[in-house]
Amino acid sequence: MRSYRQELWFELPGRRGFVNITPQVEKCLKESGITEGLCLVNAMHITASVFINDNEGGLHQDYEHWLEKLAPHEPVSQYLHNRTGEDNGDAHLKRQVMGREIVAAVTGGKLDFGPWEQIFYGEFDGRRKKRVLVKIIGE
Numbered sequence: 001m002r003s004y005r006q007e008l009w010f011e012l013p014g015r016r017g018f019v020n021i022t023p024q025v026e027k028c029l030k031e032s033g034i035t036e037g038l039c040l041v042n043a044m045h046i047t048a049s050v051f052i053n054d055n056e057g058g059l060h061q062d063y064e065h066w067l068e069k070l071a072p073h074e075p076v077s078q079y080l081h082n083r084t085g086e087d088n089g090d091a092h093l094k095r096q097v098m099g100r101e102i103v104a105a106v107t108g109g110k111l112d113f114g115p116w117e118q119i120f121y122g123e124f125d126g127r128r129k130k131r132v133l134v135k136i137i138g139e
Helices: 022-032 057-070 080-084 089-098
Strands: 002-010 017-020 036-043 048-054 101-107 117-123 130-138
Touching: 002 022, 002 117, 022 036, 022 117, 022 130, 036 048, 036 117, 048 089, 048 101, 048 130, 057 089, 080 089, 089 117
Parallel strands: none
Antiparallel strands: 002 130, 017 117, 036 101, 036 130, 048 117
16 A cells, blocks of 8 residues: 655635635645545644535635634634634634545545535635645555
8 A cells, every 4th residue: 555645735815715625636646646545635723624515606605604603703702712812712613613624535546526526625714824734545
């Protein structure tokens, strides 16, 4: 069995955002030479997420509104975490809901996705560099 590891770096200019990272992950898969196996993609920061869904702008706006209702950023005083001097308590909760990682099957040298599936990086406390790990194992 072979293994491949790559880090992708992101620095979103705003507090929150979603980035389709499918092309970068597909590039990693091609570089790996692995044709059958598994691909793990995970956010290496506790206020960011990796998830699979549709690449549709309305859906991403729906996520933004829904997540803000679940864990509104303000008032920042509502989060005990923010007593540490930070203002990102909401970002930790949003990440928990959206998830840390995805695992996708690799078949015939391609990500084995259903219709419309794409991989996204979700940022909930941006304006600084953060890593995403791509780890591919297989033959």
